[in-house]
Every structure is written in structure tokens, then in C-alpha cells.
Amino acid sequence: MDTRFFVIWMEEITAAVRAGRDHLTRLDAAIGDADHGTNLDRGFAAVAEALAARPPDTPGGVLVLAGSTLIRKVGGASGPLYGTAFREMGKTLGDAADVSAADLASALEAGVAGVRRLGGAEEGDKTMVDALAPAARAMARSVGGGGGGDPEVAFAAAAAAAEEGAKATVPLVARKGRASYLGARSAGHEDPGAASTALIVGALRAVAAR
Ligand code: ADP
Ligand code: MG
Ligand code: MG
Numbered sequence: 001m002d003t004r005f006f007v008i009w010m011e012e013i014t015a016a017v018r019a020g021r022d023h024l025t026r027l028d029a030a031i032g033d034a035d036h037g038t039n040l041d042r043g044f045a046a047v048a049e050a051l052a053a054r055p056p057d058t059p060g061g062v063l064v065l066a067g068s069t070l071i072r073k074v075g076g077a078s079g080p081l082y083g084t085a086f087r088e089m090g091k092t093l094g095d096a097a098d099v100s101a102a103d104l105a106s107a108l109e110a111g112v113a114g115v116r117r118l119g120g121a122e123e124g125d126k127t128m129v130d131a132l133a134p135a136a137r138a139m140a141r142s143v144g145g146g147g148g149g150d151p152e153v154a155f156a157a158a159a160a161a162a163e164e165g166a167k168a169t170v171p172l173v174a175r176k177g178r179a180s181y182l183g184a185r186s187a188g189h190e191d192p193g194a195a196s197t198a199l200i201v202g203a204l205r206a207v208a209a210r
């Protein structure tokens with residue numbers, strides 16, 4: 001996968017977040033402050049602008065620019081967290097011009113580690129980590145085994161794991177972020193950040209399937 005693939009991934013995320021904006025905001029209205037959709041919509045619109053204004057020449061460059069832009073443009077918790085995930089992924093890819101599914105699997109693991117470090121959330125705390133961590137595991141498992149390193153297979157496995165992880169946040173009680181202020185009342189709702197992670201990884205599957 002070359003630089004262009006990663007630019008198209010970012011465009012696909014921008015479109016998916018735009019289409020899912022109101023749904024994400026409704027999820028956040030239930031257990032947060034009703035801004036997750038607008039936060040990410042603003043952030044990824046800025047990512048698209050930044051990529052057009054300063055086109056990076058490596059896959060890692062695309063992800064680092066996307067991450068830095070999200071950190072700068074998104075006020076909510078999700079900005080620094082997703083920003084760190086993309087920056088860590090980009091740094092892991094380094095200045096390679098072409099990356100394999102195995103490279104991206106390692107990068108995603110580094111991205112998840114960055115989110116964990118910054119936010120202190122573990123799986124089960126009802127955050128984006130509940131979708132990100134299973135996605136990274138599924139991608140690594142696919143490239144290391146049954147998927148034979150095929151990006152389409154690996155990203156489909158990751159997207160399915162992210163969706164499953166997001167749905168599995170519904171019964172959980174939040175232990176991090178704003179939703180944790182609600183205590184037990186946070187149960188019964190899907191975590192907005194886990195839902196947006198499913199969109200982001202789903203966009204990767206869509207681009208590879210083209
Ligand atoms: P804010 O809560 O500041 O309004 P957003 O609504 O954009 O920010 O994002 C909320 C999402 O961020 C949550 O649904 C959750 O998935 C994620 N999140 C919040 N705090 C943490 C954390 N400490 N670690 C991981 N993810 C977190
Ligand atoms: Mg919010
Ligand atoms: Mg907010």
C-alpha cells in the first residue's frame with residue numbers, strides 16, 4: 001500500500017464520519033456531552049484540508065499529518081487520543097514508501113499502545129480501546145496466520161472485530177472519560193468512541209476491497 005492508499009483511507013474516513021456524524025452525536029448525547037460526531041467531523045474535514053494543502057510523500061507522513069491535525073483541531077478527548085493513535089502508527093511506518101498488511105498491523109498495535117498510555121483505559125472500560133484493541137489483535141492474527149498477509153482479508157477481520165467490540169460496550173459501565181461520571185447509568189448505551197473506531201477501521205476495509 002502506497003501513499004495514495006493512505007490518502008484515500010483518510011478521505012473514506014472523512015466521508016464515513018460525515019455520514020455518521022449525527023448518529024455518533026446521538027450516542028454521545030446519551031452518556032456524554034453530545035459532541036462526538038461534530039468533533040470528529042470537524043477534525044477529519046481539517047485532515048482532508050491539510051492533506052490537500054501539504055501532500056505527504058509517504059504513508060507514514062499521511063498518518064502523522066492526520067494525527068497532528070486531529071490533536072490541533074479537536075477539542076474533545078477523542079482528538080488527542082485519535083491523534084496519538086495516527087501519529088504513533090505513522091511513526092511506526094517510518095519513511096517506507098510502500099507498506100504491507102503486516103507493517104500496518106504492527107503500526108496499529110503501536111497506535112493502540114499510544115492511546116492506552118495517554119488515556120489510561122484498559123479493555124472493558126467502555127472506550128474506543130474496546131474497539132481498537134480487538135481490531136489490532138484481529139489484524140495481527142490475520143497477517144500472522146490464516147489471512148496469508150492479504151490486506152483485504154486482514155482489514156475485513158479487523159473491521160469485524162472493531163464492530164463487535166463497539167457493540168460489546170453496550171452493557172459496560174464506563175470507567176474512563178465523561179461517561180464515567182454517570183457511573184452505573186452509563187450501562188445500556190454504546191460508547192461513541194468505540195462506534196467511531198468501527199467506522200475508521202471499516203473505512204480501511206472499504207478502501208482495500210475496491
Ligand atoms: P469529550 O468526551 O471530551 O466530549 P468526545 O465526545 O469527542 O470527547 O469523545 C468521547 C470518546 O472518547 C468516548 O466515547 C471514549 O470512547 C473516548 N475516551 C474518552 N476518554 C478516554 C480515555 N481516557 N481513554 C480512551 N478513550 C477515551
Ligand atoms: Mg463528547
Ligand atoms: Mg466534549
